[in-house]
Amino acid sequence: MKEYITIKDLADQLHLSVGTVSKAFNPKYKDISDRTRQKILEAARKMGYVPNPFAQKLLKKKTLNIGIIVPEFSHSYFSEVIFSAQEKLLENDYQTLIMSSHESSELERKNIETLVNHMVDGLIISLCNGSLNHEYINDVIESGIPIVQFNRVSKKVNSPKVEFNDYKWAVFGTEHLISQGCQNLIHLALPRHLPLGHQRILGFKKALEKHRIAHKDHQVIEAGITVQDGEEAMSRYLENHGCPDGILAAGDPLAIGAMKILKRKGIAIPEKVKVMGFTESAMALVVEPELSSISQPTDQIGHLISKFLLDQIAGIDKSNEHYLFDGKLNIRESTSCTGQ
Amino acid sequence: MKEYITIKDLADQLHLSVGTVSKAFNPKYKDISDRTRQKILEAARKMGYVPNPFAQKLLKKKTLNIGIIVPEFSHSYFSEVIFSAQEKLLENDYQTLIMSSHESSELERKNIETLVNHMVDGLIISLCNGSLNHEYINDVIESGIPIVQFNRVSKKVNSPKVEFNDYKWAVFGTEHLISQGCQNLIHLALPRHLPLGHQRILGFKKALEKHRIAHKDHQVIEAGITVQDGEEAMSRYLENHGCPDGILAAGDPLAIGAMKILKRKGIAIPEKVKVMGFTESAMALVVEPELSSISQPTDQIGHLISKFLLDQIAGIDKSNEHYLFDGKLNIRESTSCTGQ
């Protein structure tokens, strides 16, 4: 066990009282001579003094910890947002406790409980697929722990929300496909209970209507999340309805799954069918042909969720905030014949 | 700010002293009647009492915090190891503080300082590329904070080490290529100062020697880490030395970069050249042809590093441990003509 220098050690060394030494570290105390302050700071540096954060946390009744819960962090979207949030929080002297629910509502609940038990002053959360914890989370907020939701949010939870403008960018993505000549489009959608998936569906339909392209219900397929989900949905669709000429996937993994099946069947991308991803990941540049996708400003998202949470903690109410970020359409080979 | 129930609240409520209440929660105190203990536990449950961990940490001089520093966590290898380590540590009542050095020696140093100042009881670390912190880390250990190294370790740091058996599996990987008929092999290596990269180089050479395949120095190329590094190295090699018939890349990204260039030049994989990755990532299944690679048991790695650290904290010396994990050779299309 490491032995740390305490304020008392410093005080003894310098023949001062602990009170005086403590004040030296806090600029708000002007009632201390510059000379003693310098002497104390100097000695502290030399002896390697660091204040005991637990004593501070105990006294101040603030944990200076923030919990972040995400459904998974193998996907780079979440690791990027986490890194950026952590950076911002650290600047404000907050430590970050990161947990993953692994898309399990139960584990999500356990994680929240762990963090709420005195560990954190606030919580940043992206709900897992099929989360049943709305009420519990509202209780947590009620009890005095502010929460910020991002990415996968629930309207039932009364907190600031940070999302991507899924509707708008689903329109843009679809319109890009249309502009490339697609007329028989499908949308590989996320599980229906994810609101962000719903917005993408609405955006897809809106674009079709705007361009007066008739469409039927079966053109929106509730596929899932993973590469495998994409494969299965694509296979099923091909069997039942033949080949579309444009696909808007609600996520890169879905798009990649679909591409696997198409390539296996010898259907040329982008000549016969154009494919568009969503929430760009590193994989977009690895598949062949390279996948057009919509990138999200993970850096800005991380900073904003931190800011909202810090505001809430400071008593500035942001619970009605609902910020929608814009992204970028990255056109690559999978949607542009000319790009070939 | 959330208001928590304290031991004092419980004591007042039950007309008992704080001392008695405290003892009720710790089974080692037998000098308390079963009836009062039950009464206390009951009341605690009802009122939602949870002990304040900061008061405990302060008193016990144990923080029950562990720091984990990795060079990046967008790569799934690290997120998997972290998740598994966190799971094991949580079982033992330890919280995890996760930080990323983003392959920067400076940020790595700052992260270590942050964690040390937050008085973590121990540190798990995978060094960044080009880390200059050996001495500082040894000082940290010297000061009484145990450290466990994994994946990217340095011999100069005196701590338990957990690695993959890079040498052995580089031999296996290379032999697989040879068994598929390759005779003109190259190795796309990691930066030279990474010991794990060095082991893979030695393994590659060993396999060639064992099978009496002549080779020259230029067949081992210090490429880097990223997809782009792989592209550049491959381009350069093709220009200067023509096309090899087998490539062992020291990482999936390098392999994928090389494949991009080969495909662009119209060189058929696996017919003309076979490509093998290392430390399998999700990308292996996304590229085309699917990439043969060597997978690592991230779960077991996470558990073992946690165990080593907990042992060190408990005073059981493991500083001379150097565990080498074995992996699995996953053969896919990129190395098997028949698989086509």
Next chain:
DNA sequence: TTGTAAGCGTTATCAC
């Protein structure tokens, strides 16, 4: 300008 002392929520050592 500096020192004193109470208190944050626990645990553990003694009395009673």
Next chain:
DNA sequence: GTGATAACGCTTACAA
């Protein structure tokens, strides 16, 4: 069996 009290390291109002 239970209660009082000191201690962990720090901050802060108040006294000197």
